[in-house]
Amino acid sequence: MTDETETLTRFAPDSGTEVALPVHTDLLRLATAGSVDDGKSTLVGRLLHDTKSVLADQLEAVHRVSADRGLSQPDLSLLVDGLRAEREQGITIDVAYRYFATPKRTFVLADTPGHVQYTRNTVTGASTAQLAVLLVDARKGVLEQTRRHAAVLALLGVPRLVLAVNKIDMVDFDESVHTSIAEEFTEHARALGYSDDHVVTVPVSALHGDNVVERSERTPWYTGPSLLEHLENVPVAPDPHDAPFRLPVQYVIRPRTAEHPDYRGYAGQVAAGVVSEGDEVTVLPGGARSRVAKVDTPDGSVPSAAAGRSVTVLLEDDLDIARGDVIVSAASQPRVTDEIEATVCWLAEKPLAPRARVLVKHGTRTVQAKVAELSTRFDEQELSGVGAPEQLELNEIGKVRFQTSESLPVDEYAESKRTGSFIVLDPSDGSTLAAGLVGVPLAPLAAAAVD
Structure with a gap:
C-alpha cells in the first residue's frame, strides 16, 4: 500500500x-x-x-x-x-x-x-x-x-x-x-x-x-x-500501479538556497503508474522530453514511487514546466486534445445548456471551455438514453462534448480514473457545476433497461 x-x-x-x-x-x-x-x-x-x-x-x-x-x-x-x-x-x-x-x-x-x-x-x-x-x-x-x-x-x-x-x-x-x-x-x-x-x-x-x-x-x-x-x-484492487505513469504538476520547487543552489523539482501526487530514476518522460501539453534524475519525498529520496504517493520529481534537463502540466511516461502518453467528449453528472441548480461558457478543471490545470454539444441524456425512469436534450437539469446524467481554450492531456476514464475525470466550474464564482468522465459510454446504463 x-x-x-x-x-x-x-x-x-x-x-x-x-x-x-x-x-x-x-x-x-x-x-x-x-x-x-x-x-x-x-x-x-x-x-x-x-x-x-x-x-x-x-x-x-x-x-x-x-x-x-x-x-x-x-x-x-x-x-x-x-x-x-x-x-x-x-x-x-x-x-x-x-x-x-x-x-x-x-x-x-x-x-x-x-x-x-x-x-x-x-x-x-x-x-x-x-x-x-x-x-x-x-x-x-x-x-x-x-x-x-x-x-x-x-x-x-x-x-x-x-x-x-x-x-x-x-x-x-x-x-x-x-x-x-x-x-x-x-x-x-x-x-x-x-x-x-x-x-x-x-x-x-x-x-x-x-x-x-x-x-x-x-x-x-x-x-x-x-x-x-x-x-x-474482499480483494482490493490497488491504485493503478501498472497503468502508465502520470504526475500532474502542483508546484515547481526552487528553494534557491546555498545548500541547493540549482534545485528544480516538480511536486505533485502520482495519479497513476510508477515513476523511477532513469525513466524517460514527456511533459504535456508541450511535449518536451527528458529523464527522471531523482525522486524526492518528505522522507527523503527513493528509487521509485507509485500511484497515490506525493513526490517531487527532478529531471535531467532544465525544462519550462509550470503548474498544470502533466509529466507522463514517454512510452505511453495520453491524448492531447482541445475537444473532450464525456459523460457528465450535472450538480448545479442552474441547468446546463448548449454553448454555455464554463471552466474545466483537469488535474491541476483549469481552462476555459464551452459546451459544444449535448448529445444524450440518461433517462433515470426508463434507464435509457434520450437523444439531443435541450439541457441537463440538476442530478441528470448525459453525454456532453466540450471545446476547451487550451489542449489537455486526457486518458479514458476506464484506463485512469484520476486523469480520465474532471470537474466543471462556474466561471463567475468558481463553484462546482458537474463531474465529468472522459469517454465513458452510457451503454451500460441503457443496457439495464432490459431488466
Missing part, C-alpha cells in the same frame, strides 16, 4: 479537520446506497457500533435521544444522521464520510442519500469507491432506485457490489425471499457488466445485528460471510 494516512486526510470534508487513521492495515474505500427507509443509516451505525468505532459520549447521546423518543433500544442510525435537519426529516440528505478499522483493514465509508433527487451525492460518494454496499428492504425487494444506483455505480466503474438484503427479520428470515431478491439483482448486475464473482448478496438485520458483524444463527440456510467479514477479506 501507499501512504494511507495521506490518503485518509483527503476524506474529511464534513468535519473540516484532517483525519489520520492507523496505517498498519490495508485500506478499503466503500460507499453505501439504497432507497429511502431501507435502513442504510442503521446498518452503518451498526457497523460503527459493533466494531467499537464510537466514542463513549456519542453512544451516550444516542441512548439518551433514543430513550426520549420512547424506543426500547438505541437507534443506531443516530450515529450517522448527525445533522439536525436530517434527524428532523428522518432521512439522510448529504454525503457523510465515516472511518472505522478492524485488525485486518481500515475503512473509509461514504454514506450517500437514498432519495432520487440526490443522485449527485451518490456520484460524489462513489467516485473513489472500490466497493459499494446497496441496501434493499426484504419486504420490498429490488426497486427502481436500486437499479438506478447500480447503474450509476457501473458508470463510475465501482468494481464490486454487495447487496445487503436488510430487515430479513421482518420476513421471518425466509430463505426463499432472500434467494428471489438475490437472483433478480444478480441478473440486473450482469446486464450492467458485472461478473457474478464481483456481486455478493448478504441477508442482514441492521436493527438486531444479524449477519452484519457476526454470522447469525437465525439464518442457518445462509453459509456465506457476514457483511464485515466480506468487507475485511
